[in-house]
Each structure stands twice: as structure tokens, then as C-alpha cells.
Amino acid sequence: MxxxxxxxxxxxxxxxxxxxxxxxxxxxxxxxxxxxNAFNLVNLPDYGIAPSEYYERLYSNTLEIADAVRREFGITVLVTLGPYPLDYFFFERALIEPAKAMKKGIDVAARFVMEGKAHAIGEVGRPHFPVSDDILKISEDIFEYAIMSSKDLGKPVIMHTEDLTEKSHRDLIEFARETGMDPRKLVKHHALPADFEIRDQMTLSTLASRSNVRVAASSDRDFLLETDYVDDRSKPDKVIPIDSVPKRAIMIKSEYDDWERILETAFIRMPAFLYGNELFNL
Ligand SMILES: [Zn+2]
Structure with a gap:
């Protein structure tokens, strides 16, 4: 096609x-x-899978989807694997210790990365809504484990978190530095206009809405675009439609004099730096 x-x-x-x-x-x-013509496929929770074989099955399904798309359409599909922060509650309900199960989930994801089948760890982090101090502490421990694992792999970590403040930006950058990780490999998924005001090295990936794109394009920060498309037949276009990134690319091309720089950064330079040149045939 x-x-x-x-x-x-x-x-x-x-x-x-x-x-x-x-x-x-x-x-x-x-x-x-x-x-x-290229996207990063992130595993989607599927709580119909038995908790005991959860990550193995979930990741295999995700890899199968990626393969099917590459085979049928010939486009670039990268894969990000990891425990979703809300998996905590899934394991808790099943009377399985969440931290143990989710760290094991990170190890399984790391194995697929080492085999070259996956290209990043994520989306990992903290629940995006307030939780008890206990749950927050355990989530942070799992999150740090994921960051350390990404560092060892030399791969990016796709972060799902609450809305970040200047302090939480600082804490994350500091933790990455302590582990020896390049802070540019911390990728904030769902980056908001407020993230663009913070001057640090965290990589921002922002929802491709018109208003976000305008904030991002007029800031001096580099960024990636995303839809967080959820693919739910009962809720079509739950986040934003799957064609939003190409549509915003058309918008950028028609509205910004430096459109070439913006598109090159979002579509070539940043993805190649994060995931590897070879994945884009560069
Ligand atoms: Zn997501």
C-alpha cells in the first residue's frame, strides 16, 4: 500500500x-x-490472560501483531514491552505479589530486547491517579528497576506517569544519571505543554492534538508525536484517531516555515537516536 x-x-x-x-x-x-509509515507498538493490558503466564503471553501477542503488520504492509514497526503501572492491581486481585510479578515482567521484556525483537522498555512508571503511599512506593521501586534494566540494555524507557512537575522531572533525571543512563533515553509519554517549559534532557513525546503540536512546535524543545491509539471497537478513537500523526505532519508542513527541521527531528533524528538507525533504514 x-x-x-x-x-x-x-x-x-x-x-x-x-x-x-x-x-x-x-x-x-x-x-x-x-x-x-512507521510506529512504535506498545503492549496493551489484557487482563483476560491468566496472571501466572501474563507477560509471556501478552508480549508474544504483541510481537505477533508487529510481525503481521510488517508482513502485510511492509512498514516499520518497533516494539515496546513492559508492565503497565496498573498491572499492580491485577496481580493484587489475584493474590500475587505485584512487585515480584512485574519485575519478572521487566526481565522477560529485557530478554526480547536482547533478542532484537523489542526496542524499548515500557510503558512503565506510576499510576496516573493518586494512590496510597504504599502503592506509590512499590510502583517507584518497580519503575526504578525498569530504568536500570533499560540502562543495561542501552535502550529507551517509555514512561507512563502522573503529570510531572519540575521536581519530578529533576528526580527522574537524577535517578537516570545515578544509574549511568543517558537522560535523553527517558521518554515521557503523554508529555503536556507544562513539560515543554522545563528545560532538561528528558525526551518528550506528545499527543498529536492540534493544540499540543502548536505548543511543541513553537518551543525550543525536540519532541516526538504519538496517538496512544487504543484500538477498542466499543470506544472508537478513545484517545485520538490513528491518523492524527500524519494529519499533524500535514498541518506542520503548511503552517511552519521550519517544517523540515520539525519533521526531521520528530520522525527521523529522535527515533533513530532512541531506537537505532538501522530500524529506519538510515
Ligand atoms: Zn499507552
């Missing part, structure tokens, strides 16, 4: 979820027809 190939050589969505019983290939077609 050729689609709108003249838009830009690479049009990359940094955060996509797909499920086999969702819109799946139809969603991919819609992305491609709009001009998209």
Missing part, C-alpha cells in the same frame, strides 16, 4: 496500541492511507 508517500520520508507515531480483536489491520490501513 502506497498511501500519501509524498508527505515525508518517515512519518512516525511513537505510541500505538493494537489488538487482534480491535480494528487492527483496518486501523493500520487508515494510518498508511493518511501518510504514516
Amino acid at each position: 502506497d498511501g500519501n508517500s509524498s508527505l515525508y520520508p518517515i512519518v512516525f507515531d511513537n505510541h500505538v496500541h493494537l489488538r487482534k480483536d480491535g480494528f487492527f489491520k483496518d486501523a493500520v490501513k487508515r494510518f498508511i492511507v493518511s501518510g504514516g
